[in-house]
Amino acid sequence: MDSEKVKTYKAFAKVIAMHVRNRMDDFHAEHLTDEQMAEINPLIRNAIYDVLIWQHCGQDKSEDPKMRQECLNEIAWLLTSIPSYWEEPEHSKEYVEEKKSFDLLDEKTKFIIIKSARENAKKVFGSLAD
Numbered sequence: 001m002d003s004e005k006v007k008t009y010k011a012f013a014k015v016i017a018m019h020v021r022n023r024m025d026d027f028h029a030e031h032l033t034d035e036q037m038a039e040i041n042p043l044i045r046n047a048i049y050d051v052l053i054w055q056h057c058g059q060d061k062s063e064d065p066k067m068r069q070e071c072l073n074e075i076a077w078l079l080t081s082i083p084s085y086w087e088e089p090e091h092s093k094e095y096v097e098e099k100k101s102f103d104l105l106d107e108k109t110k111f112i113i114i115k116s117a118r119e120n121a122k123k124v125f126g127s128l129a130d
Helices: 005-021 027-032 033-057 065-081 091-102 106-127
Strands: none
Touching: 005 027, 005 033, 005 106, 033 065
């Protein structure tokens, strides 16, 4: 995998991990010390990065066939490991509230926020942000 793709997937892993960390903030405050959270953060970030790489590698026809199969095996193993009692993913309450707040903004403010977000995403993710 070329270095630009690696850089992009590392950035994606950080963004996803930051979102996970933000959504864990109340749990962190009630149940975990800052030291424990500092230990958990890289575990989450690195695990997310692993899955992003496996997903890419498993779909990339230019990858070595043996490597592709290993990546697909990792994803398959994870899929079979998901407990039956897990709920389907859904938007968090925070996301729903943020969306409602965003929808109340005037069009000019929305445009400025979206434009800024796109510019920042383009800096981090390059052409993948289009």
